[in-house]
Amino acid sequence: MTHRFRLLLGAACLAVPLSLSASGFAADPHDKPAPAKPDMHGDAVTSDGTVTIGGVPVGYQAVVGTLVVHPKGWDDSGSSSDAPAQPAVEPGNASDNKSAGGGGHDKDAEAKMSFVAYFKHGVAPGSRPITFLYNGGPGSSTVWLHMGAFGPKRVVTANAAVTPPAPFELVNNNESLLDASDLVFIDAPGTGFGRLEGKDKEKAFWGTDQDAYAFSQFIVSFLTKYNRWNSPKFLMGESYGTMRSAVLSNMLEQNEGVGLNGVILLSQIFDYANSVDTSKSFPGEDMSYVLALPSYAATAWYHHKLPNQPADLPSFLKEVEQFATTDYLTALAQGSALDDARRDEIANKLHAYTGLPVDYIKRADLRIEGDEFAHELLIDQGDITGRLDSRYQGPSMNPLDSGASYDPLDAGIDAAFTAGFNDYVRNTLHYNTNLKYKTEIDVFKDWDNKHQPPGESSPEPALPNVLQDMATAMKFNPTLKVQLNAGYFDLGTPFYEGIYEMQHLPMPRRLESNIEFHQYTSGHMVYLNDAARKQLHDNVANFIRANDHEPAASDKTH
Known part of the structure; x- marks a missing residue:
């Protein structure tokens, strides 16, 4: 999970009196007090x-x-x-x-x-x-x-x-x-x-x-x-x-x-x-791309980035799920054995379902991580989508990045x-x-x-x-x-x-x-x-x- 949660740190302030120590000498005012222990009573x-x-x-x-x-x-x-x-x-x-x-x-x-x-x-x-x-x-x-x-x-x-x-x-x-x-x-x-x-x-x-x-x-x-x-x-x-x-x-x-x-x-x-956040750290583990594709499609639908915008989202997503678990999964499983014609066919289908350019999809080897998708979908507007809620969007910190560097949901809530x-x-x-x-x-x-x-x-x-x-x-x-x-x-x-x-x-x-x-x-x-x-x-x-x-x-x- 991203750091959409802010860290609120509390510091305890202790009064350190200037008094005599057990040895009879005055305490050094430069000595730092020991860290305070939390009160552990309920x-x-x-x-x-x-x-x-x-x-x-x-x-x-x-x-x-x-x-x-x-x-x-x-x-x-x-x-x-x-x-x-x-x-x-x-x-x-x-x-x-x-x-x-x-x-x-x-x-x-x-x-x-x-x-x-x-x-x-x-x-x-x-x-x-x-x-x-x-x-x-x-x-x-x-x-x-x-x-x-x-x-x-x-x-x-x-x-x-x-x-x-x-x-x-x-x-x-x-x-x-x-x-x-x-x-x-x-x-x-x-x-x-x-x-x-x-x-x-x-x-x-x-x-x-x-x-x-x-x-x-x-x-x-x-x-x-x-x-x-x-x-x-x-x-x-x-x-x-x-x-x-x-x-x-x-x-x-x-x-x-x-x-x-x-x-x-x-x-x-x-x-x-199954997390699509770090999929490329585990080559050969392709199921995360399959499971993320319907959410990519839903996001592209919400932002009107699909080449052909369907009217009914649930019906559209059922179609995407069917493709993801059949043709897409089979293509990914073939790895480098996937022939060029089939590779082009899958890339074009992914374009139809995600709105991402075909050449980008092919350069990504048909495998797009979550932060990459969030960065690329709205990049022509200079924006990224949210990660935890991709309805949100915000300016890209660097349009040349490969992935989103923050989640616009953070700024929102x-x-x-x-x-x-x-x-x-x-x-x-x-x-x-x-x-x-x-x-x-x-x-x-x-x-x-x-x-x-x-x-x-x-x-x-x-x-x-x-x-x-x-x-x-x-x-x-x-x-x-x-x-x-x-x-x-x-x-x-x-x-x-x-x-x-x-x-x-x-x-x-x-x-x-x-x-x-x-x-x-x-x-x-x-x-x-x-x-x-x-x-x-x-x-x-x-x-x-x-x-x-x-x-x-x-x-x-x-």
């Missing part, structure tokens, strides 16, 4: 609110706070993973945190993970569905799903254009999911208001399996703290969050005894080998989401802290991509493929339902990639009926399109209601 601040959904007011309690989790192998004998609620404070302002509930373990890494939860008023916790939501990255907070899709307040952004600067508008979110489920928006370890502490803390939490384990421990702690063990339970992840969901669902069900009712996937990637959330969490939810909210952090230099699939004795050294995890979770729990949502205009996780992966899960064919698919005329963040956001809400809410097994019919009327 905390929680509650407030009440009302959101109107479909004309019906829904009252709720909001809880914003943190829970402390530990890496695999931590011994919790005689202590809890969470401390009694404490006021949110700046790192360094707390005293030594070696109490039973907190942290300060010199040898044990720990993560304080931040969250915002919403509980509908007047409903028994055991009968009310609860959905745990998170974005991806890896290294992203969950501000995007929270403030753009399903929280009770939504930040207003321009549709497929740059949102004007502050002041930004926060409005009642008519598409909040609180009509169907209680909600818990979880920030990944080290993001949001969360912090890491202890020896090898990055190694302990930043990795495919380490990350999923941290989320599993957060969810178990949350279910216990808020008495939600008997609630119908759903997971919803976006982007890398879908890879997390595959691993996490299997961990929760097999290791923690947490039965899931459903898993909701938004803009899926289960196998990095980042400031609005960052300012909107900070204003909301501090002034409406009353989370009084001097901590900066880390919207996104750079974890890539430390991220451990090794993944141990179910049934294997050791981690695989290659980039992760989690199809086996999702399939194992569905085989272990044959009642588990899965919903895949994707936008047509997504070059980061192309919509057909997700369909392909779900159709290749290693599991009995009868379980395929547990999966449903939805596509939208939007991008990676489907909810940035007003019409698509309404459709997404309705599809997800209906999925939850169909699978919550809720005995209290009265709650369905709200």
